[in-house]
Amino acid sequence: MSDDGSFYQRDRSWHPPAFTPQYKTSILRSPQYPLLSLDNTISEMTGPVFGHHKPGPLDNDLIRNYAKTGDPIGQRIIVYGRVLDENARPVPGALVEFWQANAGGRYRHKKETYLAPLDPNFGGCGRAITDEEGRYWFRTIKPGAYPWPNGVNDWRPAHIHFSIFGHAFAQRLITQMYFEGDPMIWQCPIVSTIPDRRAVEQLIAALDRESTLPMDALAYKFDIVLRGRRSTMFENRMEGN
Amino acid sequence: MVQKLDRLKESPSQTAGPYVHIGATPNWVEITGVWNEDLGLVLVEPETKGERIVVKGRVFDGSGTPLKDALIEIWQADAEGLYNSPQEKRGKADPHFTGWGRQPTDGTTGEYKFETIKPGRVPYKDGRLMAPHITFWIVARGINIGLHTRMYFGDEEKANAECPVLARIEHKVRVPTLIASRSEENDVPAYTFDIHLQGEKETVFFDI
Numbered sequence: 024m025s026d027d028g029s030f031y032q033r034d035r036s037w038h039p040p041a042f043t044p045q046y047k048t049s050i051l052r053s054p055q056y057p058l059l060s061l062d063n064t065i066s067e068m069t070g071p072v073f074g075h076h077k078p079g080p081l082d083n084d085l086i087r088n089y090a091k092t093g094d095p096i097g098q099r100i101i102v103y104g105r106v107l108d109e110n111a112r113p114v115p116g117a118l119v120e121f122w123q124a125n126a127g128g129r130y131r132h133k134k135e136t137y138l139a140p141l142d143p144n145f146g147g148c149g150r151a152i153t154d155e156e157g158r159y160w161f162r163t164i165k166p167g168a169y170p171w172p173n174g175v176n177d178w179r180p181a182h183i184h185f186s187i188f189g190h191a192f193a194q195r196l197i198t199q200m201y202f203e204g205d206p207m208i209w210q211c212p213i214v215s216t217i218p219d220r221r222a223v224e225q226l227i228a229a230l231d232r233e234s235t236l237p238m239d240a241l242a243y244k245f246d247i248v249l250r251g252r253r254s255t256m257f258e259n260r261m262e263g264n
Numbered sequence: 265m266v267q268k269l270d271r272l273k274e275s276p277s278q279t280a281g282p283y284v285h286i287g288a289t290p291n292w293v294e295i296t297g298v299w300n301e302d303l304g305l306v307l308v309e310p311e312t313k314g315e316r317i318v319v320k321g322r323v324f325d326g327s328g329t330p331l332k333d334a335l336i337e338i339w340q341a342d343a344e345g346l347y348n349s350p351q352e353k354r355g356k357a358d359p360h361f362t363g364w365g366r367q368p369t370d371g372t373t374g375e376y377k378f379e380t381i382k383p384g385r386v387p388y389k390d391g392r393l394m395a396p397h398i399t400f401w402i403v404a405r406g407i408n409i410g411l412h413t414r415m416y417f418g419d420e421e422k423a424n425a426e427c428p429v430l431a432r433i434e435h436k437v438r439v440p441t442l443i444a445s446r447s448e449e450n451d452v453p454a455y456t457f458d459i460h461l462q463g464e465k466e467t468v469f470f471d472i
């Protein structure tokens with residue numbers, strides 16, 4: 024297959040720019056010089072492999088992987104989807120890591136000060152490796168919305184953070200998943216760093232009634248797209264294709 | 265209507281936020297018992313081939329304040345210049361070296377530190393050798409899309425002078441932002457690579 028070409032140039036107009044003053048922390052943390060364009064070298068076209076042996080059996084079960092005295096409080100949900108590349112091909116063996124607040128919107132982190140209580144049974148982290156068809160899934164509780172110090176009254180919509188390793192360091196991506204139907208998505212200064220509404224919609228997971236576990240958990244479908252590679256058809260005069 | 269190309273758009277990036285450690289280094293923020301060891305902390309085993317080195321530094325914002333909530337990932341070749349990756353077609357890398365590391369910046373001092381080996385040289389697309397380097401990826405609260413850069417070695421003057429990537433930097437005054445200075449730390453060579461997100465010393469970041 025044509026898995027040797029360099030990656031399509033990143034569409035920077037689809038991603039948030041570095042400098043987004045409505046998200047105040049970006050003001051001092053945004054590079055101001057133009058990025059130096061570098062056609063991929065081996066250093067970016069390669070990447071670490073995590074394989075199927077690393078995650079433990081509870082790594083993708085946030086309801087059980089930190090539980091001490093019982094299940095965490097909150098609405099039980101399944102999140103599932105596929106990791107694909109821009110050529111719409113599945114990315115098998117991708118490491119997908121996720122972290123989130125508890126049902127009250129509180130993170131388990133020493134620097135977190137929100138007054139909503141910690142849940143003794145909820146840690147808030149998990150991970151999965153995609154299968155041959157690029158699929159992953161995990162079980163968790165729906166995170167709560169939370170206030171944050173930006174404007175005097177800014178709130179984050181309910182969201183789950185995602186970190187994805189594909190096959191190459193050039194594909195490295197961190198993003199966030201939002202929930203279908205949440206009106207707070209459109210009020211959030213971090214969501215609005217993304218200039219194109221269609222790009223925001225790419226981060227909104229769909230409620231999927233057909234995948235719910237009846238009398239147990241709602242399901243949300245969230246597909247993730249990583250950068251795709253050029254075909255080496257022409258460069259290699261068809262060799263290896 | 266012309267035919268469709270049937271391509272998808274890459275998922276847009278969002279900031280890693282202040283609590284990226286919960287997902288990336290949970291044990292480091294005292295979320296213990298979910299998994300035993302955070303990924304990427306240890307690069308070097310006793311069997312790993314190559315010269316042991318320390319790579320350390322801080323990430324500064326536009327006011328000169330070090331970031332205390334950043335996460336840094338590195339990716340590098342082994343001592344022979346081979347990557348431990350299925351995409352590596354030139355040979356088989358040292359099986360005792362993954363080449364990938366991940367460390368948070370310290371919550372008090374802002375310092376990050378990797379114990380690794382010095383990488384060998386890797387060819388550019390046209391076959392010329394690049395100077396030894398380590399690829400960096402930096403995420404944090406306030407960074408909307410992860411930043412790619414490279415660290416080069418201050419004691420590799422000859423290799424740096426002929427590196428085709430460094431040669432592409434038009435503003436030569438910015439080349440030193442990619443070059444780490446060497447010192448010794450407990451008899452091990454230590455390279456300090458400070459990253460400046462803004463200002464006069466702004467690091468060269470790459471669109472790769």
Ligand SMILES: [Fe+3]
Binds near residue numbers: 184
């Ligand atoms: Fe968050």
